[in-house]
Amino acid sequence: MKFTKMHGLGNDYVYVNCFKETVENPSEVAKYVSDRHTGIGSDGLIMICPSSQADFEMQMYNADGSRGEMCGNGIRCVGKYVYDYGLTDQTSISVETLGGIKYLDLNVVEGKVASVKVNMGHPGLKACEIPIIMDEGREQDPVILSPIEVRGQTYQMTGVSMGNPHTVVYLENVQGMAIEEIGPAFEQHERFPNRINTEFARVLDRRTVEMRVWERGSGETMACGTGACAVAVASILNNYTENQVTVRLLGGDLEIEWDREADIVYMTGPATTVFDGEIEI
Numbered sequence: 001m002k003f004t005k006m007h008g009l010g011n012d013y014v015y016v017n018c019f020k021e022t023v024e025n026p027s028e029v030a031k032y033v034s035d036r037h038t039g040i041g042s043d044g045l046i047m048i049c050p051s052s053q054a055d056f057e058m059q060m061y062n063a064d065g066s067r068g069e070m071c072g073n074g075i076r077c078v079g080k081y082v083y084d085y086g087l088t089d090q091t092s093i094s095v096e097t098l099g100g101i102k103y104l105d106l107n108v109v110e111g112k113v114a115s116v117k118v119n120m121g122h123p124g125l126k127a128c129e130i131p132i133i134m135d136e137g138r139e140q141d142p143v144i145l146s147p148i149e150v151r152g153q154t155y156q157m158t159g160v161s162m163g164n165p166h167t168v169v170y171l172e173n174v175q176g177m178a179i180e181e182i183g184p185a186f187e188q189h190e191r192f193p194n195r196i197n198t199e200f201a202r203v204l205d206r207r208t209v210e211m212r213v214w215e216r217g218s219g220e221t222m223a224c225g226t227g228a229c230a231v232a233v234a235s236i237l238n239n240y241t242e243n244q245v246t247v248r249l250l251g252g253d254l255e256i257e258w259d260r261e262a263d264i265v266y267m268t269g270p271a272t273t274v275f276d277g278e279i280e281i
C-alpha cells in the first residue's frame with residue numbers, strides 16, 4: 001500500500017490516496033500503521049476517497065482503530081495532498097466527512113499548499129449533540145462549566161461538538177498536569193456514551209489560550225484541530241476571550257474564529273508533508 005506521511009502541528013497521520021489504493025479493513029490497518037515501533041508510527045490513518053456529495057471524502061481512523069467523525073489537522077493535510085499531488089487545481093475545495101461537508105481555502109506558496117483555512121461549520125452545544133449524559137430533562141441544555149467527578153476530583157467542563165465529541169476543562173497548571181492519568185479517565189467516563197476528546201486549557205489573555213489534549217482513540221497528541229475549535233468556542237462562551245483566538249498547542253498555534261452571526265467556526269493552520277512510502281499490508 002502506497003502512503004504519504006503528513007502532519008498538522010505534529011498531529012501526524014498516514015494518508016492513503018484511495019483513488020488509487022484500496023484499504024480492505026481500515027480499522028485494522030490504522031492500528032497496524034500507527035504503532036510507533038512495529039508500524040509506520042502515527043496518530044492514525046486518513047483515507048482520501050472519491051465522493052458523490054463533495055470534491056473529496058475524508059475517512060479518518062484513530063490509532064486504536066476507532067473511526068473519528070472529523071479531524072481538523074487531518075482535513076488541512078487532505079487539502080494540501082489533493083492540490084500538491086495533482087488531484088485538483090482548485091484552491092477552494094469541499095470535503096465530505098462524517099461530521100458534514102467542510103469547505104477549505106488553500107494558501108499556495110511557490111506551487112505547494114503552505115496553510116489552509118477551514119470552515120468547520122456550526123459547533124454543537126446541546127448535551128445530546130455532543131453527546132454528554134446530563135440529568136433527566138437537561139438533554140437540550142448546553143454543558144457550560146458543568147461539574148463532573150473524575151478519579152475523585154470535581155472538574156468544571158464545557159462540552160462542544162465539532163462533529164466529534166469534546167469537553168474542555170480549564171486548569172491553572174496545564175503543562176505540569178498528569179494527563180496520562182486524567183486523560184483516559186475522561187475518555188472512558190460513563191457520561192460520554194461515544195467516549196470523548198478532552199482539552200485541558202489555560203487562558204493566557206483575551207486572545208490567547210494554551211491547551212493540551214487527550215484524544216479519543218489516540219491519547220495525547222501534539223495538536224488537535226477540532227479540539228482547538230472546541231477550546232475557542234468554550235472560551236468565547238465563557239467570555240474568557242474575544243471571538244478570534246490563538247490556540248497554543250504543544251506542536252504550535254492555530255488561529256480560530258467563531259463568527260457568532262453566522263454561527264460558523266473557522267480554523268487556519270499549516271499542513272506538512274514528511275515523506276512518501278510503501279508498506280506491505
Ligand SMILES: N[C@H](CCC[C@H](N)C(=O)O)C(=O)O
Binds near residue numbers: 068226
Ligand atoms: N481523536 C478524534 C479524531 C481526530 C481529531 C484531531 N486529531 C483533530 O485534529 O481534530 C476523535 O476520535 O474524535
